[in-house]
Amino acid sequence: MSPDSEIPGAGGVAPRAIPPNGGPGGTVTGDPELVAEIAGDEGGDGQRGGPWAIAWRRLRRNKFALFALGVFLLIVICCLLAPVWAEHVAHTGPNQTHPLEKLHEGNEVKEVVEPSGKAIGPQFFAAGGKFFLGADGHLGRDEMVRLLYGGRSSLFIGVVAAIITTVLAVVFALLSGYYGGWTDTVISRIMDVIWAFPVVLLSLALGIVLAVGGLEIGPIHVKGNSLWIPTLIIGFVYTPYMARPLRGEILGLREKEFIEAAVAQGAGSARIMFLEILPNLMSTIIVFFTLNIANNMLLEAVLSYLGAGVQPPSSSWGTMISEGFEALYNEPLLTIIPGTAILLTVLSVNVFGDGLRDALDPKSKVRFEARAGTADTEAVGPV
Amino acid sequence: MKKVSIFLLIAALAAVSAVALAACGGGGSTSSPSTSESEGGSKPAAEGEGNEGGTLRGAYTSFPDYLDPQISYTAEGWTAMRPVYVPLLTYKAAAEEEGAEIIPGLAKELPKVTNGGKTYTMFLRKGLKYSNGEPIKAGDFKYAVERCFLTNSGGSPFYTDIIGAEEFAKTKKGGISGIKVNEKTGEIVINLMKPRGTFNNELALMFVAPIPQKTPDEDQSATPIPASGPYMITKSQPGRGWDYERNPYWAKDNGKEIELPSGHVDKIEIEINRNQSTQVNDVESGKLNWIFDPPPTDRYQEVKEKFEGTQFRTEPTISTYYFWMNQTVEPFSNLKVREAVNYAVDPAALERIYTGQIVGTQQILPPGMPGYKKIELFPHNLKKAKELVAESGVKDKNITVWTDSESPNNDAGTYYQGVLKELGFNVELKILNPDNYFTVIGNTSTPNLDTGFADWFEDYPHPNDFFDILLNGESIQSTNNQNFSQINVKPLNEKIDQLATEQLGPQQETEYAELDEAFMKEATWAPYGTRTLSLFVSEDINLETAIWNPTFETELTSLEFKE
Numbered sequence: 001m002s003p004d005s006e007i008p009g010a011g012g013v014a015p016r017a018i019p020p021n022g023g024p025g026g027t028v029t030g031d032p033e034l035v036a037e038i039a040g041d042e043g044g045d046g047q048r049g050g051p052w053a054i055a056w057r058r059l060r061r062n063k064f065a066l067f068a069l070g071v072f073l074l075i076v077i078c079c080l081l082a083p084v085w086a087e088h089v090a091h092t093g094p095n096q097t098h099p100l101e102k103l104h105e106g107n108e109v110k111e112v113v114e115p116s117g118k119a120i121g122p123q124f125f126a127a128g129g130k131f132f133l134g135a136d137g138h139l140g141r142d143e144m145v146r147l148l149y150g151g152r153s154s155l156f157i158g159v160v161a162a163i164i165t166t167v168l169a170v171v172f173a174l175l176s177g178y179y180g181g182w183t184d185t186v187i188s189r190i191m192d193v194i195w196a197f198p199v200v201l202l203s204l205a206l207g208i209v210l211a212v213g214g215l216e217i218g219p220i221h222v223k224g225n226s227l228w229i230p231t232l233i234i235g236f237v238y239t240p241y242m243a244r245p246l247r248g249e250i251l252g253l254r255e256k257e258f259i260e261a262a263v264a265q266g267a268g269s270a271r272i273m274f275l276e277i278l279p280n281l282m283s284t285i286i287v288f289f290t291l292n293i294a295n296n297m298l299l300e301a302v303l304s305y306l307g308a309g310v311q312p313p314s315s316s317w318g319t320m321i322s323e324g325f326e327a328l329y330n331e332p333l334l335t336i337i338p339g340t341a342i343l344l345t346v347l348s349v350n351v352f353g354d355g356l357r358d359a360l361d362p363k364s365k366v367r368f369e370a371r372a373g374t375a376d377t378e379a380v381g382p383v
Numbered sequence: 384m385k386k387v388s389i390f391l392l393i394a395a396l397a398a399v400s401a402v403a404l405a406a407c408g409g410g411g412s413t414s415s416p417s418t419s420e421s422e423g424g425s426k427p428a429a430e431g432e433g434n435e436g437g438t439l440r441g442a443y444t445s446f447p448d449y450l451d452p453q454i455s456y457t458a459e460g461w462t463a464m465r466p467v468y469v470p471l472l473t474y475k476a477a478a479e480e481e482g483a484e485i486i487p488g489l490a491k492e493l494p495k496v497t498n499g500g501k502t503y504t505m506f507l508r509k510g511l512k513y514s515n516g517e518p519i520k521a522g523d524f525k526y527a528v529e530r531c532f533l534t535n536s537g538g539s540p541f542y543t544d545i546i547g548a549e550e551f552a553k554t555k556k557g558g559i560s561g562i563k564v565n566e567k568t569g570e571i572v573i574n575l576m577k578p579r580g581t582f583n584n585e586l587a588l589m590f591v592a593p594i595p596q597k598t599p600d601e602d603q604s605a606t607p608i609p610a611s612g613p614y615m616i617t618k619s620q621p622g623r624g625w626d627y628e629r630n631p632y633w634a635k636d637n638g639k640e641i642e643l644p645s646g647h648v649d650k651i652e653i654e655i656n657r658n659q660s661t662q663v664n665d666v667e668s669g670k671l672n673w674i675f676d677p678p679p680t681d682r683y684q685e686v687k688e689k690f691e692g693t694q695f696r697t698e699p700t701i702s703t704y705y706f707w708m709n710q711t712v713e714p715f716s717n718l719k720v721r722e723a724v725n726y727a728v729d730p731a732a733l734e735r736i737y738t739g740q741i742v743g744t745q746q747i748l749p750p751g752m753p754g755y756k757k758i759e760l761f762p763h764n765l766k767k768a769k770e771l772v773a774e775s776g777v778k779d780k781n782i783t784v785w786t787d788s789e790s791p792n793n794d795a796g797t798y799y800q801g802v803l804k805e806l807g808f809n810v811e812l813k814i815l816n817p818d819n820y821f822t823v824i825g826n827t828s829t830p831n832l833d834t835g836f837a838d839w840f841e842d843y844p845h846p847n848d849f850f851d852i853l854l855n856g857e858s859i860q861s862t863n864n865q866n867f868s869q870i871n872v873k874p875l876n877e878k879i880d881q882l883a884t885e886q887l888g889p890q891q892e893t894e895y896a897e898l899d900e901a902f903m904k905e906a907t908w909a910p911y912g913t914r915t916l917s918l919f920v921s922e923d924i925n926l927e928t929a930i931w932n933p934t935f936e937t938e939l940t941s942l943e944f945k946e
Contacts, residue, residue: 095797095800095801095804096801097732097797097798097801099732099733099735099736099798100729100731100732100735113735113736115734115735115738115739116683116684116738116739117680117681117683117684117735117736117737117738117739118681118684137681137794138680138681138735138736138737138738138791138794139736139794139797139798140735212813212815223811224811224813225811225812225813307788307814311812311814312793312797312812312814313797313800313801313812325660326659326660326679326680326681326790327681328660329660329681329682329685330681330682330685331681
């Protein structure tokens with residue numbers, strides 16, 4: 001679908017009506033309040049375009065959000081280039097140990113790990129890029145290589161878990177909000193049960209159990225040390241936090257005239273849900289998705305720090321903080337470096353997500369905050 | 384002995400009564416110094432110049448495997464229970480060689496050995512009581528031995544030579560016929576199937592410390608068993624900590640004759656604190672008085688430089704750190720693979736990982752143990768290791784490496800995983816909580832028990848202690864197994880059994896050295912070091928009088944506050 005299209009969706013069985021929140025999934029021609037707002041936004045210069053174009057223009061004006069996006073993309077690119085750095089610069093892998101290795105810097109010979117166990121500090125390019133950020137402790141692993149590979153793990157979990165949450169939440173919210181009745185009751189109660197557990201506690205419990213025995217569902221077997229374990233857990237535990245506000249929005253949407261029109265024209269439930277309702281949820285979903293990535297990365301760090309996330313020797317920023325914490329007094333950089341990486345990434349994602357929300361739906365009240373087991377979710381529609 | 388005037392006698396009796404009454408009052412904390420030692424007549428091995436009384440606060444990084452004398456088989460558990468449960472025989476509360484001396488515990492004297500070394504006879508002291516006031520009976524010893532088998536204790540193989548023990552281990556019914564007790568006289572007669580040169584040592588182990596016969600035959604870590612020693616455990620919360628108070632019947636009864644110190648403090652509170660660095664901070668600030676585990680590796684040198692001689696002391700141990708390889712499964716059923724691992728593991732690298740707290744080794748017996756003769760069959764050679772793996776032709780290259788999360792054992796596991804990967808194996812690392820690590824790897828039904836970290840600190844100063852439990856095929860058991868390699872080589876089993884019947888002498892020591900070499904030729908372990916531990920106390924604790932026993936490590940009864 002083109003972001004500028006007047007009519008969202010394909011097929012065009014029913015004439016789509018105006019989306020209730022003026023999101024990019026609908027036209028902008030029928031809601032006087034929205035039209036006035038957008039006209040005001042655009043300064044009445046006649047460059048209206050579709051809602052996606054308007055959203056993009058709003059986002060472009062938010063330099064802070066664009067800067068955050070730039071930072072995030074830079075981090076992603078750096079992490080994706082981890083194997084290149086490892087192979088061509090550091091000449092070592094993320095889990096390769098060097099307790100007895102010596103570095104030759106000119107006439108000077110430095111031990112990667114001193115007999116006292118103290119690891120070498122940042123060398124930057126003094127040793128040709130080897131141990132750029134130093135070694136990670138008495139195992140003598142290259143901190144920079146582990147940081148880049150750790151970032152891949154953290155980003156993988158952040159993004160994939162957000163996809164899992166989004167898919168599960170959208171499906172459950174559509175079924176629950178559209179069908180109502182028993183379907184709604186059953187799904188909502190299941191969500192309530194998950195919601196009742198603090199996020200960290202639930203994911204910690206699942207993480208500890210699955211890290212030992214792995215996950216076995218029919219033919220699918222996921223090993224305990226697989227990255228998929230924390231990914232699936234995080235994707236699962238955040239589902240209610242997205243599904244409930246979406247369901248609320250759907251409850252409002254299903255009463256709208258364009259749904260009645262679709263029903264009157266004989267459209268099936270699946271078609272109404274996925275082609276009529278879903279496009280109208282896109283702005284909310286996109287905002288949730290971005291904010292979810294940041295939350296997922298934080299939860300991953302917490303779980304890994306507590307030993308229930310990414311399993312050693314694989315690195316993630318959470319495990320690196322955990323390992324570095326043991327040497328906090330003598331080698332604080334081992335904690336500060338991955339901590340800063342998490343801070344920058346989460347901050348950039350959050351700032352960009354906020355900017356995106358403002359751009360897509362300035363009136364939205366969507367907030368996604370689930371820290372330390374508490375959730376504070378305000379949704380557009382009734383929850 | 385001096386004559387005691389009637390006046391002094393009355394005064395002493397009054398003081399003892401006052402202390403006993405105060406102790407019977409129970410529960411209330413008292414800050415007044417205890418006078419039980421001097422009045423009670425026992426001779427503490429370490430009497431310092433310090434204050435008596437007070438509450439000692441200590442920390443462990445993990446909860447011991449069990450706080451149950453028949454089941455616990457770790458240094459953590461034995462240090463914790465040393466002042467609580469006294470076996471018939473015990474070790475002197477002293478350091479170094481003196482600490483290896485066997486003395487009568489609850490028994491009146493050392494056993495009389497007759498019948499060609501097959502019958503041990505001894506008498507229980509009279510008037511002994513548990514901390515709940517119940518009398519200690521001769522039958523309690525018999526029950527303790529039986530309970531070892533009932534609970535599938537890792538220590539039960541020490542007692543299988545008692546007549547009827549093997550049958551009892553199978554049926555768990557009818558008692559062990561080889562132990563006869565007379566409740567009236569307190570006589571205990573133990574009949575063995577064959578002479579056992581280490582039996583006195585084994586009678587001094589915590590496994591057979593008498594306990595009340597009504598104690599359930601299941602783990603009692605959370606519900607402390609009544610004590611026979613100077614302290615009793617008053618509260619135990621597995622995973623969180625435990626508390627001690629003085630055993631009110633020690634000063635009154637048990638402690639009068641038993642040559643063990645009564646302890647200096649009135650209460651001991653142990654907490655579990657996973658963060659070793661926080662433990663160090665807490666000792667520095669005086670919040671904690673003693674920690675069981677040494678400072679974490681990254682702070683070890685700092686603590687050593689700052690506090691050595693005043694609050695910190697290094698202590699050698701008779702121990703071996705090693706990677707076991709399960710010989711019952713591929714690829715470690717193949718000798719070439721095991722040899723390759725031995726060539727690939729570099730003790731020098733592990734010395735660095737343990738920040739100098741181990742001394743590299745490549746053999747079963749550690750220095751200081753009778754029979755130790757230095758051998759080095761596998762000098763580090765990665766190239767040769769790779770060649771051996773190639774020659775082995777093993778097909779199953781998926782390996783699970785087990786270790787615990789305590790630093791630096793977790794790093795040793797990570798290093799080992801890297802070594803195995805270097806040799807071309809697909810390796811999964813499993814890092815378990817140290818609280819249950821040995822329970823999990825000691826259960827032979829745990830899946831993927833391929834290889835992993837383990838350590839062994841002597842139970843008693845006899846080389847058989849390193850062979851019988853850890854390497855004798857007859858010691859393999861389904862739970863609480865200690866033969867992690869599950870090695871079962873008949874000629875070597877027979878040699879262990881034969882040497883076990885003999886009293887230790889120069890000839891036996893030579894044969895134990897040969898046995899060491901024979902096991903290393905089997906390459907069933909990849910040993911890498913002998914541990915140096917440390918004692919670290921707060922500045923208000925008297926370091927000079929603190930005792931480090933070769934078997935029980937820190938003698939909690941020796942810790943006292945300075946004046």
